[in-house]
Amino acid sequence: xxxxxxxKLKIKIHTxxxxxxxxxxxxxxxxxxxxxxxxxxxxxxxxxxxxxxxxDLSLQLDIGNFIVSKNALPPH
Numbered sequence: 001x002x003x004x005x006x007x008k009l010k011i012k013i014h015t016x017x018x019x020x021x022x023x024x025x026x027x028x029x030x031x032x033x034x035x036x037x038x039x040x041x042x043x044x045x046x047x048x049x050x051x052x053x054x055x056d057l058s059l060q061l062d063i064g065n066f067i068v069s070k071n072a073l074p075p076h
Contacts, residue, residue, distance in 0.1 A: 001070055006031040009057075013068070017047040021068060032069040037061060 001009070006023050010033055014020055019040060021033035040048070048066065052059040058072045067073060 001029065001031045003031060005070075006033060009033060009068070013048070013051060017044065017051055019044055019048055024067075026073065028073050029069045029071055032067050032073070034065045034067045037064050037066055040066070 010021050010023065013033070019035060021035050023031050024034050026032055035048075045066070048068070049059055051057075052068055058067075058069045060067045060069075060073060062073065
């Protein structure tokens with residue numbers, strides 16, 4: 001994602017799910033959004049999972065963080 005796409009998605013998820021994601025620049029996918037696993041409860045996770053499914057996004061758990069991106073990222 002580029003910065004504009006990431007900002008729009010960050011705002012949409014915050015509005016729809018009440019989750020404040022952070023941005024991370026990766027070599028694989030450009031910018032991705034993430035939140036620490038321990039920072040959200042099961043209800044918030046379900047909202048995030050439903051949102052990513054409905055919007056054809058990837059949601060992955062990697063090194064204690066939930067990562068939201070347009071494409072699946074390779075495992076570390």
